[in-house]
Amino acid sequence: MILQIDVNSEKSLYTQIYESILLGIATGSLVPGASLPSVRQLGGELGVNLHTVNKAYRLLAQDGFVVINKKKGAFIAMDFSIDEKDIEELRESMTILLAKAHIKGLSLAETQTLVQSIAQDFTKEA
Amino acid sequence: MILQIDVNSEKSLYTQIYESILLGIATGSLVPGASLPSVRQLGGELGVNLHTVNKAYRLLAQDGFVVINKKKGAFIAMDFSIDEKDIEELRESMTILLAKAHIKGLSLAETQTLVQSIAQDFTKEA
DNA sequence: TTATTGTTATACTATTTATATAACAAGCAA
DNA sequence: TTGCTTGTTATATAAATAGTATAACAATAA
The missing domain is CATH 1.10.10.10 (Winged helix-like DNA-binding domain superfamily/Winged helix DNA-binding domain)
Structure with a gap:
């Protein structure tokens, strides 16, 4: 640590x-x-x-x-749970990020690729 | 306005x-x-x-x-351009959001669906 | 007993947020 | 020219936030 x-x-x-x-x-x-x-x-x-x-x-x-x-x-924590409030907060924060990306011309495909490349660091073994 | x-x-x-x-x-x-x-x-x-x-x-x-x-x-502005710094900032902010989502058990597919549903509000006509 | 734990309390400094006025320089319209 | 509007700058103030510094408390564990 x-x-x-x-x-x-x-x-x-x-x-x-x-x-x-x-x-x-x-x-x-x-x-x-x-x-x-x-x-x-x-x-x-x-x-x-x-x-x-x-x-x-x-x-x-x-x-x-x-x-x-x-x-x-x-x-x-030993277990993690997601609730409606978590999802709402995620949606709101994500909306701001995606708005900036969209205005600057980033396509949906490019955005999805970025999301996937980040998520890989979490789903893979360390 | x-x-x-x-x-x-x-x-x-x-x-x-x-x-x-x-x-x-x-x-x-x-x-x-x-x-x-x-x-x-x-x-x-x-x-x-x-x-x-x-x-x-x-x-x-x-x-x-x-x-x-x-x-x-x-x-x-009349035209919007994206540079490397924009992408780096987007990636960093997105990483935090996706980390929270992943820990709480949101699957990559669910995340991609959320991204798509938000992006639709931007790509469609107003 | 002694050390360690998060917690609470108090005090202080610096920065940020927001407001309130006032004034300035430049553009534009009468 | 006069007058209005524009963003900007300057100054001052108040409240909230961020961060540090100490001290003390209650309870656990060794």
């Missing part, structure tokens, strides 16, 4: 932590049930405050990707 | 204006060369400050969707 943080990124620190862990789960390097470092430990490794790590963990738990045990620490 | 703004939205006001105009272009209700309301006029209609509208216009111009003429006002 030596994920990278860029202090010069336009993205906030907790967002970078959130997305790193999210991608870790999606690519299989973080498996369900795996334990995450304590907020103090990861904060120390990354050179950020423990509250910044805690915020990332809290958001991950809110979104169902992580389970937090007050005394044992944070763990990757 | 009576677009909607929600002051209780989690999204910032200028982001809502930006995305509304973006979707207007993508769906065809705002055609290339069409003039946008002045920052004062749209600000008045929406009940927001002219600087808030100006920020949305500035970002739209930065991203190539709008052209600003200091004395004539803002217009939808």
